[in-house]
Amino acid sequence: MAKRSGVLEFAVLGLLHESPMHGYELRKRLNILLGSLRVFSYGSLYPCLKELVARGWLVEDRAAEPQHGAKAAPALGGSAAASRRSKIVYRLTPEGEERFQQLLSDAGPSAWEDENFGVHFAFFGRTDAAIRLRILEGRRSRLEERLDLFRQSVTRTRERLDRYTLEAQRHGLESVEREVRWLNELIQTEHDQQVGPPAT
Amino acid sequence: MAKRSGVLEFAVLGLLHESPMHGYELRKRLNILLGSLRVFSYGSLYPCLKELVARGWLVEDRAAEPQHGAKAAPALGGSAAASRRSKIVYRLTPEGEERFQQLLSDAGPSAWEDENFGVHFAFFGRTDAAIRLRILEGRRSRLEERLDLFRQSVTRTRERLDRYTLEAQRHGLESVEREVRWLNELIQTEHDQQVGPPAT
DNA sequence: GTTAGCATGTAAGGAGTTACATGATTTT
DNA sequence: AAAATCATGTAACTCCTTACATGCTAAC
Numbered sequence: 001m002a003k004r005s006g007v008l009e010f011a012v013l014g015l016l017h018e019s020p021m022h023g024y025e026l027r028k029r030l031n032i033l034l035g036s037l038r039v040f041s042y043g044s045l046y047p048c049l050k051e052l053v054a055r056g057w058l059v060e061d062r063a064a065e066p067q068h069g070a071k072a073a074p075a076l077g078g079s080a081a082a083s084r085r086s087k088i089v090y091r092l093t094p095e096g097e098e099r100f101q102q103l104l105s106d107a108g109p110s111a112w113e114d115e116n117f118g119v120h121f122a123f124f125g126r127t128d129a130a131i132r133l134r135i136l137e138g139r140r141s142r143l144e145e146r147l148d149l150f151r152q153s154v155t156r157t158r159e160r161l162d163r164y165t166l167e168a169q170r171h172g173l174e175s176v177e178r179e180v181r182w183l184n185e186l187i188q189t190e191h192d193q194q195v196g197p198p199a200t
Numbered sequence: 201m202a203k204r205s206g207v208l209e210f211a212v213l214g215l216l217h218e219s220p221m222h223g224y225e226l227r228k229r230l231n232i233l234l235g236s237l238r239v240f241s242y243g244s245l246y247p248c249l250k251e252l253v254a255r256g257w258l259v260e261d262r263a264a265e266p267q268h269g270a271k272a273a274p275a276l277g278g279s280a281a282a283s284r285r286s287k288i289v290y291r292l293t294p295e296g297e298e299r300f301q302q303l304l305s306d307a308g309p310s311a312w313e314d315e316n317f318g319v320h321f322a323f324f325g326r327t328d329a330a331i332r333l334r335i336l337e338g339r340r341s342r343l344e345e346r347l348d349l350f351r352q353s354v355t356r357t358r359e360r361l362d363r364y365t366l367e368a369q370r371h372g373l374e375s376v377e378r379e380v381r382w383l384n385e386l387i388q389t390e391h392d393q394q395v396g397p398p399a400t
Numbered sequence: 401g402t403t404a405g406c407a408t409g410t411a412a413g414g415a416g417t418t419a420c421a422t423g424a425t426t427t428t
Numbered sequence: 429a430a431a432a433t434c435a436t437g438t439a440a441c442t443c444c445t446t447a448c449a450t451g452c453t454a455a456c
Contacts, residue, residue, distance in 0.1 A: 006415070024435050032353050033365065035372045036346050044416050046437055087435060118368065125362035146236050153232050162325035165233065168318070171382055172235045175375070182371055206443075224407050244444050246409055287407060 007119050008040060008048050013092065013100040014123045016058065020091035023049055037118045049090055057096030061089040107131045112139035133190050140183045143176050150176075207319050208240060208248050213292065213300040214323045216258065220291035223249055237318045249290055257296030261289040307331045312339035333390050340383045343376050350376075 015029050027045050052058045104127050111120045124132050215229050227245050252258045304327050311320045317339050324332050
C-alpha cells in the first residue's frame with residue numbers, strides 16, 4: 001500500500017500532465033527534469049504508477065495493436081515516436097489533473113524543504129505567480145536559518161576541528177550562500193514581472 | 201537487526217574515536233560535523249548505538265555515580281563538562297577502532313558517492329594521503345561523468361523545456377562545475393604536500 | 401513551581417534501493 | 429543469431445523519520 005506521496009508522485013503527475021507516456025520513457029524524462037538532484041529506479045517508479053492508477057489519478061492505455069508487423073513508422077526517434085509496441089501508456093484522469101493542481105498550489109513549508117523544492121521549482125512554469133514567490137521566499141528563509149545555525153556553531157566550536165573539517169564547512173557555507181544569491185535574483189525577477197514586463 | 205551500515209555508523213565511530221561521548225552530545229557533534237549535509241534524529245542514532253554495541257565496536261559506560269548531590273563541578277560547559285548524571289557514555293573498543301580504520305582505508309567507488317563523500321572527507325585528517333587522493337579524484341570523475349550526461353541531454357532535448365526548468369538545470373550545472381573546481385584545488389594541494397611542504 | 405533543555409528510548413511506517421526475473425524489438 | 433536496449437515488473441531489504449513515551453535537572 002505504501003503512501004507514495006512526495007517527490008515521485010508529484011513529478012509523475014507533472015510529466016503526464018504534459019503528455020501521456022509509458023513507464024520507461026517517464027523515467028528518463030524524470031531524470032532529466034530533476035537533473036541529478038535525484039535518480040529514480042524502476043523499482044520505485046512502477047509501483048508508484050500502479051498506486052496512482054489505484055487512486056484513480058492515472059489510467060493505463062494498453063495499446064495492444066501493433067504486435068506482429070508494426071514496422072510501419074520508425075519516425076526517427078523524435079518527439080512523437082510513441083507507437084511502437086504493446087507498452088502501457090499512462091495518462092492523467094480529471095482527478096489526477098485536480099490532484100496535480102492541488103500539489104502545484106501548495107505553498108506550505110514542505111514545498112521549500114530540500115527534498116521537495118526541486119520538483120516544485122521544476123513545475124514553476126505551471127505555478128501561480130503568488131505561489132512561486134512564497135516558495136522562493138520560504139526557501140530563502142530556510143537557507144538563512146541554516147546559515148545562522150552554522151555561524152553560531154562556528155563561533156562556538158572554533159579552535160579544534162582540523163583543516164579538512166573546516167574546509168568542508170567553508171565549502172558548504174559558500175554553497176548555501178550561493179543558493180541564497182540565486183534565490184535573490186529569482187525573487188527580484190518575479191517582482192519585476194509583477195510590476196509589469198516591458199509594456200509599450 | 202537492520203544493517204546500519206553507511207554514513208551514520210562511520211560518523212559515530214569517527215567521533216567516538218576522538219573521545220567518548222553520550223548519545224545526545226554525539227548527535228549535536230554529528231550535525232556540526234556533517235554541517236547541513238545531513239541531520240540525524242534520535243530515532244536513528246540510538247538504535248544505531250545499540251547495534252554498534254551488539255557488534256562489539258562500542259561499550260557503554262553507565263556512570264551511575266553522581267545521582268543526588270552532584271553539583272560539584274559545573275565547569276562552565278567547556279570540553280570536559282561530561283560528568284553530570286547517569287548518562288550512557290559510549291567509547292570505542294579495539295575492534296571498533298579497527299573497524300574505523302578499515303572504513304577510513306576504503307577508497308572504493310562508494311567512498312565518492314553523494315551520500316558517503318561528505319563523511320569520508322570529514323575524516324580526511326585521519327586518512328592516509330594516498331587514499332585521500334584517490335577519493336578526491338574518484339569524486340571528480342564522478343562529477344565529470346554527471347556533467348557529460350547532463351550536456352548530452354541538453355543538446356538532445358533543447359527546444360521545449362520552459363524558463364524554470366532551464367534555470368534549474370543551469371544552476372545545477374554550475375553547482376557541479378563549482379564542486380569540480382573545488383576538488384581541483386584540493387587535489388593540487390594534496391600534490392604539493394606530497395612533493396614536500398615548505399621545508400627549510 | 402513551571403517551563404526549557406538535557407537525555408534516552410521504542411513502534412510503526414515511509415520512501416525508496418538492489419537484485420532478480422522476464423520478455424519483446426532493434427541493431428550488428 | 430547475438431548483443432544491446434527497450435520495457436515491465438516483484439520481493440526483500442535498508443535506512444531513516446515521525447510520533448510517542450519517559451524522566452531528570454537547570455534556570456527563571
